[in-house]
Amino acid sequence: MAPCASCFLLVVMFSASCKAITSSDQMCTEKEANKTYNCENLGLTEVPDTLPNTTEFLEFGFNFLPTVENTTFSRLIDLIFLDLTRCQINWVHEDTFQNHHQLNTIVLTGNPLIFMAETSLNGPKLLKHLFLTQTGISNLGFIPMHNLENLESLHLGSNYISSIKFPENFPIQNLKVLDFQNNVIHYLSSEDMNTLKQATNLSLNFNGNDIKDIEPGAFHSKIFQSLKFGGSLNLSVILKGLQNTTTKSLWLGSYEDTDDQDLTSAMFDGLCEMSVESINLQKHYISDLSSATFRCFTQLQELDLTAHHLRELPSGIKGMKALKKLVLNVNRFDELCQIHAASFPSLTDLSIKGNMKKLDFGAGCLEKLENLQKLDLSHSDIEASDCCNLQLKNLRHLQYLNLSYNEPLTLQSQAFKECPQLEGLDLAFTRLHMKGPQSPFQNLHLLQVLNLSYCHLDTSNQHLLEGLEGLRHLNLQGNHFQDGSISKTSLLQTLSSLEILILSSCDLLSIDKQAFQSLGKMNHVDLSYNSLTGNSIDALSHLRGIYLNMAANNIHIIPSPLLLTLSQQSTINLSHNPLDCTCLNIHFITWYKENLQKFEGSEETVCANPPTLRGVKLSDVKLYCGITAVGIFFLVVFLFLVTVLLIFFIKFLLRWKYQHI
Numbered sequence: 001m002a003p004c005a006s007c008f009l010l011v012v013m014f015s016a017s018c019k020a021i022t023s024s025d026q027m028c029t030e031k032e033a034n035k036t037y038n039c040e041n042l043g044l045t046e047v048p049d050t051l052p053n054t055t056e057f058l059e060f061g062f063n064f065l066p067t068v069e070n071t072t073f074s075r076l077i078d079l080i081f082l083d084l085t086r087c088q089i090n091w092v093h094e095d096t097f098q099n100h101h102q103l104n105t106i107v108l109t110g111n112p113l114i115f116m117a118e119t120s121l122n123g124p125k126l127l128k129h130l131f132l133t134q135t136g137i138s139n140l141g142f143i144p145m146h147n148l149e150n151l152e153s154l155h156l157g158s159n160y161i162s163s164i165k166f167p168e169n170f171p172i173q174n175l176k177v178l179d180f181q182n183n184v185i186h187y188l189s190s191e192d193m194n195t196l197k198q199a200t201n202l203s204l205n206f207n208g209n210d211i212k213d214i215e216p217g218a219f220h221s222k223i224f225q226s227l228k229f230g231g232s233l234n235l236s237v238i239l240k241g242l243q244n245t246t247t248k249s250l251w252l253g254s255y256e257d258t259d260d261q262d263l264t265s266a267m268f269d270g271l272c273e274m275s276v277e278s279i280n281l282q283k284h285y286i287s288d289l290s291s292a293t294f295r296c297f298t299q300l301q302e303l304d305l306t307a308h309h310l311r312e313l314p315s316g317i318k319g320m321k322a323l324k325k326l327v328l329n330v331n332r333f334d335e336l337c338q339i340h341a342a343s344f345p346s347l348t349d350l351s352i353k354g355n356m357k358k359l360d361f362g363a364g365c366l367e368k369l370e371n372l373q374k375l376d377l378s379h380s381d382i383e384a385s386d387c388c389n390l391q392l393k394n395l396r397h398l399q400y401l402n403l404s405y406n407e408p409l410t411l412q413s414q415a416f417k418e419c420p421q422l423e424g425l426d427l428a429f430t431r432l433h434m435k436g437p438q439s440p441f442q443n444l445h446l447l448q449v450l451n452l453s454y455c456h457l458d459t460s461n462q463h464l465l466e467g468l469e470g471l472r473h474l475n476l477q478g479n480h481f482q483d484g485s486i487s488k489t490s491l492l493q494t495l496s497s498l499e500i501l502i503l504s505s506c507d508l509l510s511i512d513k514q515a516f517q518s519l520g521k522m523n524h525v526d527l528s529y530n531s532l533t534g535n536s537i538d539a540l541s542h543l544r545g546i547y548l549n550m551a552a553n554n555i556h557i558i559p560s561p562l563l564l565t566l567s568q569q570s571t572i573n574l575s576h577n578p579l580d581c582t583c584l585n586i587h588f589i590t591w592y593k594e595n596l597q598k599f600e601g602s603e604e605t606v607c608a609n610p611p612t613l614r615g616v617k618l619s620d621v622k623l624y625c626g627i628t629a630v631g632i633f634f635l636v637v638f639l640f641l642v643t644v645l646l647i648f649f650i651k652f653l654l655r656w657k658y659q660h661i
């Protein structure tokens with residue numbers, strides 16, 4: 001009986017009693033104390049009392065407020081930003097915002113407005129942004145125009161507006177953004193456009209309106225920041241109608257679902273009569289593409305021909321000396337030389353990503369682009385067996401190169417010798433083979449950002465990253481290391497300037513204590529999605545103030561000597577680890593609760609063991625690892641019983657002895 005009793009007592013004494021604190025607070029979430037709150041989608045019919053009077057930014061969408069009046073928000077006079085998206089608002093009454101002098105943005109998107117009182121927007125002297133998207137407006141006269149002198153952006157998309165004629169005296173002078181997308185505007189007259197006369201540098205959006213006619217002269221000598229006519233079915237109407245206008249950018253793209261006609265070169269004659277810096281023509285098809293198509297493009301600085309079914313750009317395009325940026329994404333080139341790059345000698349930025357066919361990198365296709373700084377060739381099925389000096393010949397000023405998501409590339413040693421100015425190189429998801437043991441990156445002294453994620457690198461080659469003295473940001477996500485371990489002689493040793501290191505999803509099991517010793521400048525280390533244990537934290541003991549992500553590893557217990565290393569760091573993510581919440585880990589858990597502000601993802605930082613505590617947040621666990629009061633009581637009773645038994649036993653023994661003398 002005695003052994004059994006002691007078992008029971010031991011269990012009682014050392015069992016941890018735990019309690020999870022649950023939160024049933026279904027109210028608004030606080031994003032910044034006393035200032036920023038989100039009360040979306042809570043079925044509210046009024047401002048809850050729990051919101052402080054000092055609230056400045058309030059997201060109140062998806063609640064139920066059929067009428068809004070002067071009492072609705074009267075308490076919150078410090079409001080700066082108010083979002084009332086889809087609150088089923090029909091009526092906005094007089095003086096609703098009369099005391100809200102700071103209010104800068106009102107969002108009424110998605111409310112079926114029936115009435116807005118003339119004085120409903122009185123009060124906010126600084127009102128700058130008004131969103132009336134999807135509110136059923138068909139007439140601009142509906143918008144109360146009192147007090148809108150400072151309005152900078154007016155969003156009227158997805159309504160039933162057919163005329164852009166603003167009422168006389170509508171305060172337009174400070175307007176910078178006017179958004180009419182997806183309305184039913186088919187005709188733009190000079191008279192309508194003249195109501196916008198006072199607004200200079202306007203960004204005007206007519207996307208999705210199918211403009212069928214523009215009165216000649218309607219845009220005469222008007223100056224815009226941007227004009228958007230995307231989705232218009234007949235582009236010659238637009239290009240003709242915009243005569244004598246000046247705009248920085250012109251967006252004439254099409255959408256997947258619009259069934260527009262093919263473009264012809266003649267349509268672009270209108271471009272000669274206007275001043276445009278940047279034009280986007282995405283998702284069109286020019287049926288008679290030739291060098292003559294580009295006759296009126298010579299002033300352009302940016303041209304976007306994304307998804308034009310292009311197999312080749314015509315040779316002999318003349319006069320495109322101003323063009324700085326050319327976008328040729330999602331076309332059908334076979335070889336890079338088919339863009340005839342020499343026609344665009346001033347180009348600094350070229351993008352040919354998502355090519356629909358396997359793109360042959362060619363040799364020296366870009367060699368005339370001496371000023372090229374950015375080149376994006378990602379997602380283009382490029383394959384090269386001897387990369388990249390011939391291909392990138394003469395690109396001396398290239399600073400940024402994106403070759404991610406391509407077919408396998410075999411890199412020579414000093415593969416980027418032609419581009420010594422490279423600062424950013426992205427090779428993610430492109431399988432890399434190295435020709436020989438030397439580093440392909442040797443001469444890239446200025447390289448700051450290198451993305452080698454999922455490149456199937458041979459990480460056992462210690463010379464692989466040699467020469468990258470300036471490298472600050474290295475992404476090695478998804479590569480594998482021998483034995484799942486980073487040794488103290490790993491390829492990282494040469495990267496003394498490194499600040500950001502990503503080693504997530506590398507199947508790591510361990511990291512040598514010395515592995516990061518030469519990386520003294522690191523401030524961001526991502527080791528998430530590996531199988532590391534708590535001991536690998538030791539490799540970071542020389543670092544201070546870093547962001548450390550060890551989410552989704554195999555950390556059960558963090559030994560107490562390593563708490564010092566953790567306490568030196570600024571932000572730590574230990575979410576999704578199988579953490580042990582028994583007394584074996586009590587030092588860590590206590591320290592964790594005292595340093596909660598250091599941790600991110602604490603909602604997902606939960607116990608995995610013991611089974612009774614599985615899923616409980618670490619911050620809610622209460623462990624009693626010592627002898628509890630109940631334990632002491634039972635211990636005393638136990639010792640008492642043992643003593644009594646002992647006395648009886650000795651008595652019995654003595655009596656037995658005397659009887660047998």
Ligand SMILES: *[C@@H]1O[C@H](CO)[C@@H](O)[C@H](O)[C@H]1NC(C)=O
Nearest residue numbers: 032033034035052053054055
């Ligand atoms: C929020 O307001 C309360 C009460 O006015 C005040 O005690 C607290 O210090 C304020 N918090 C911040 C972060 O301003």
Ligand SMILES: *[C@@H]1O[C@H](CO)[C@@H](O)[C@H](O)[C@H]1NC(C)=O
Nearest residue numbers: 069070071074075094095098
């Ligand atoms: C709201 O308007 C009513 C009637 O115009 C007025 O009596 C009341 O004082 C106003 N309330 C506030 C908080 O301004």
Ligand SMILES: *[C@@H]1O[C@H](CO)[C@@H](O)[C@H](O)[C@H]1NC(C)=O
Nearest residue numbers: 051052053054074075076077
């Ligand atoms: C908030 O404002 C209301 C009305 O303006 C006032 O009655 C109330 O006392 C204020 N609350 C606090 C905590 O200041």
Ligand SMILES: *[C@@H]1O[C@H](CO)[C@@H](O)[C@H](O)[C@H]1NC(C)=O
Nearest residue numbers: 176177200201202203224225
């Ligand atoms: C025009 O607006 C753009 C942004 O909308 C701004 O960057 C630019 O400085 C403005 N130009 C003038 C002349 O006001």
Ligand SMILES: *[C@@H]1O[C@H](CO)[C@@H](O)[C@H](O)[C@H]1NC(C)=O
Nearest residue numbers: 216217218219220221243244
């Ligand atoms: C464009 O400007 C020219 C010269 O100022 C003028 O002759 C022509 O009529 C204008 N065209 C339109 C459509 O306003």
Ligand SMILES: *[C@@H]1O[C@H](CO)[C@@H](O)[C@H](O)[C@H]1NC(C)=O
Nearest residue numbers: 233234235236237238240261
């Ligand atoms: C497009 O508009 C032009 C007038 O600018 C007109 O001549 C042409 O017929 C129109 N095309 C179609 C298909 O409606």
Ligand SMILES: *[C@@H]1O[C@H](CO)[C@@H](O)[C@H](O)[C@H]1NC(C)=O
Nearest residue numbers: 353378379402404405424426
């Ligand atoms: C390179 O291109 C890929 C795919 O287009 C993109 O996701 C990535 O952000 C680009 N890299 C950089 C550094 O911009």
Ligand SMILES: *[C@@H]1O[C@H](CO)[C@@H](O)[C@H](O)[C@H]1NC(C)=O
Nearest residue numbers: 404426428449450451473475
């Ligand atoms: C590669 O990493 C850089 C820097 O972190 C990032 O900007 C880029 O988007 C990444 N590329 C891809 C394809 O994810």
Ligand SMILES: *[C@@H]1O[C@H](CO)[C@@H](O)[C@H](O)[C@H]1NC(C)=O
Nearest residue numbers: 528549551573575600601602
């Ligand atoms: C913690 O890290 C994981 C994995 O990288 C990430 O998904 C999660 O968003 C992070 N938590 C926070 C709060 O940033």
